Structure formats: structure tokens, C-alpha cells
Amino acid sequence: MEKQMQLLWELQEIDAGLDEIRDTQESFAPKLDNIKEDIALLKGADEEYQSELAAKEVDRRDLRDKVEQLKGLIAQSKEKITQIANNKEYFAVLKELEHNQKQLEKLDLELAGLVEEIDLIKGQIAENEKELDAKFAEMALEEKQIAAKVATLERKIKSGERGRQAKTKDLDQTFLRRYQRIRKRFKNAVVAAENGTCLGCNVNVPPQVYNDLLKGQEMMCCPNCQRIMVNRAAAAAEK
Ligand SMILES: [Zn+2]
Structure with missing residues (x-):
């Protein structure tokens, strides 16, 4: 993921x-x-x-x-x-x-x-x-x-x-389609989430959603703006 x-x-x-x-x-x-x-x-x-x-x-x-x-x-x-x-x-x-x-x-x-x-x-x-x-x-x-x-x-x-x-x-085609759909509305379809906040719309996401994001088991979208959220801290640590 x-x-x-x-x-x-x-x-x-x-x-x-x-x-x-x-x-x-x-x-x-x-x-x-x-x-x-x-x-x-x-x-x-x-x-x-x-x-x-x-x-x-x-x-x-x-x-x-x-x-x-x-x-x-x-x-x-x-x-x-x-x-x-x-x-x-x-x-x-x-x-x-x-x-x-x-x-x-x-x-x-x-x-x-x-x-x-x-x-x-x-x-x-x-x-x-x-x-x-x-x-x-x-x-x-x-x-x-x-x-x-x-x-x-x-x-x-x-x-x-x-x-x-x-x-x-190498991308999952379902993810790719969702990305392309969101990108028609927002140029930044993929946004970072930090400290429980979606950095696309700057709204706090529900703790459960944020926890799921941190677990990294599935693609999580911001409930407020629908953008795909990425846990950038995890991505940076992986690099
Ligand atoms: Zn958002």
C-alpha cells in the first residue's frame, strides 16, 4: 500500500x-x-x-x-x-x-x-x-x-x-482511476495528511479514518474533500 x-x-x-x-x-x-x-x-x-x-x-x-x-x-x-x-x-x-x-x-x-x-x-x-x-x-x-x-x-x-x-x-488500476477522477476536480488529488489533518482542505479527519490511514492497509480518502490522503511521514521514513 x-x-x-x-x-x-x-x-x-x-x-x-x-x-x-x-x-x-x-x-x-x-x-x-x-x-x-x-x-x-x-x-x-x-x-x-x-x-x-x-x-x-x-x-x-x-x-x-x-x-x-x-x-x-x-x-x-x-x-x-x-x-x-x-x-x-x-x-x-x-x-x-x-x-x-x-x-x-x-x-x-x-x-x-x-x-x-x-x-x-x-x-x-x-x-x-x-x-x-x-x-x-x-x-x-x-x-x-x-x-x-x-x-x-x-x-x-x-x-x-x-x-x-x-x-x-505498476499502479493498481482502481487507484489510478480514482486518482484521475478526483484530479478532474482538484489538481492535487493526492494530499498529505499530518497530525490528523487533511492538508488538502485543512480539515481534521475523524480519528478512526486517520488511524486507518496510519495503518496503511487501504486507500483512504478525506471525508471532507474526497482527496486521496497519504501519510507522508511514513513515506519519508520508508525512503
Ligand atoms: Zn480534505
């Missing part, structure tokens, strides 16, 4: 080690997910900038066409005005010329503003791309580091599982 309890105790140590390794492995994923999320956001931003840019480029082409049209009209008016003898017609053409010149000034300003906006968007796109490149580099590095860590951890898991197999081979 002592030997069986000792095996269970050692099995629990191996299982605790394996749990820790698996937790570590699982902790890698959120970090990568965060980077991937950032990348998705940056890509989304890039798409918005690109469509904004495309729209502004269309506006710029339209404005340039209007400017060219106006310049043509103004040139025509200037040409016409030199050939007019009649006052009334002269003023009409002059009025149109002035109107078109004012319009041209306005459009030129608008165009300059638009060009400025386009440059700004292009700057944002470049900035965004730089950030995106940095994120991709970060992700590549992170993946490389994780791969190396995972490889090490997997080696540890394999050796842990080999150790586990060696322990379970």
Missing part, C-alpha cells in the same frame, strides 16, 4: 509538471493572436486610405479638367477682346473673362488643397505600411521563438509521458 501511495504521489508530480508545460504552450497563442489582430487592423486602415486616395484622385482629375477648360475659355476671351469694336460686346466679353478668371483662381486654390490632402493620405499610407512591416517582422520573430520553445516543451512532455507510463504500469 505504501508503495502504491508513493507511486500515486510521484504520478501526481509528473502530472503537475505536464500541466505546467501544457499551460505554457497555451500561453503562446494569445500573444500571436494580438499581433494578428494588429495586422488585421492595419490592413483595414490601409484599405480605407487606399479608397479615400482613389476618390481624391478622381476629384483631382475632374478639377484639372475644369481648370484646363477654363484656361481655354479665358484664352478665347482674351483673343476675342482684341478684335471687338463694339462697346457693348466688349464689356460682355470682359465680364465673362473676369468671371472665368475668378473661377479659375477659386479652382486653383481648391486643387492646391486637394493635392495637399492627397499628399497627406499618401504619407499615412506609407506610415501604415511601415507599421505593418514591423508587425510582420514581430510576428515572424515571435513564431520562430515559439517554435523553438514548443520543440523544447514537447521533448519535456514526451519524457514526462514516458515517466507517467512507467508509474501507471
Whole structure:
């Protein structure tokens, strides 16, 4: 019985080690997910900038066409005005010329503003791309580091599982099943009991139960928390 309890105790140590390794492995994923999320956001931003840019480029082409049209009209008016003898017609053409010149000034300003906006968007796109490149580099590095860590951890898991197999081979299968059932509720399914107290829940166990434990004839579970109790003093003396 002592030997069986000792095996269970050692099995629990191996299982605790394996749990820790698996937790570590699982902790890698959120970090990568965060980077991937950032990348998705940056890509989304890039798409918005690109469509904004495309729209502004269309506006710029339209404005340039209007400017060219106006310049043509103004040139025509200037040409016409030199050939007019009649006052009334002269003023009409002059009025149109002035109107078109004012319009041209306005459009030129608008165009300059638009060009400025386009440059700004292009700057944002470049900035965004730089950030995106940095994120991709970060992700590549992170993946490389994780791969190396995972490889090490997997080696540890394999050796842990080999150790586990060696322990379970010699274990009473009823004990093993009970251990595994309790372990679904408590990570420490096997606990020490000392001076009449279960160290899993820190509750005193009835003297009769504790005496049976000390006798070491059968597997004793704590009546309060149901964990398997081990008389560690006996186990230590045996070693
Ligand atoms: Zn207990």
C-alpha cells in the first residue's frame, strides 16, 4: 500500500509538471493572436486610405479638367477682346473673362488643397505600411521563438509521458482511476495528511479514518474533500 501511495504521489508530480508545460504552450497563442489582430487592423486602415486616395484622385482629375477648360475659355476671351469694336460686346466679353478668371483662381486654390490632402493620405499610407512591416517582422520573430520553445516543451512532455507510463504500469488500476477522477476536480488529488489533518482542505479527519490511514492497509480518502490522503511521514521514513 505504501508503495502504491508513493507511486500515486510521484504520478501526481509528473502530472503537475505536464500541466505546467501544457499551460505554457497555451500561453503562446494569445500573444500571436494580438499581433494578428494588429495586422488585421492595419490592413483595414490601409484599405480605407487606399479608397479615400482613389476618390481624391478622381476629384483631382475632374478639377484639372475644369481648370484646363477654363484656361481655354479665358484664352478665347482674351483673343476675342482684341478684335471687338463694339462697346457693348466688349464689356460682355470682359465680364465673362473676369468671371472665368475668378473661377479659375477659386479652382486653383481648391486643387492646391486637394493635392495637399492627397499628399497627406499618401504619407499615412506609407506610415501604415511601415507599421505593418514591423508587425510582420514581430510576428515572424515571435513564431520562430515559439517554435523553438514548443520543440523544447514537447521533448519535456514526451519524457514526462514516458515517466507517467512507467508509474501507471505498476499502479493498481482502481487507484489510478480514482486518482484521475478526483484530479478532474482538484489538481492535487493526492494530499498529505499530518497530525490528523487533511492538508488538502485543512480539515481534521475523524480519528478512526486517520488511524486507518496510519495503518496503511487501504486507500483512504478525506471525508471532507474526497482527496486521496497519504501519510507522508511514513513515506519519508520508508525512503
Ligand atoms: Zn480534505
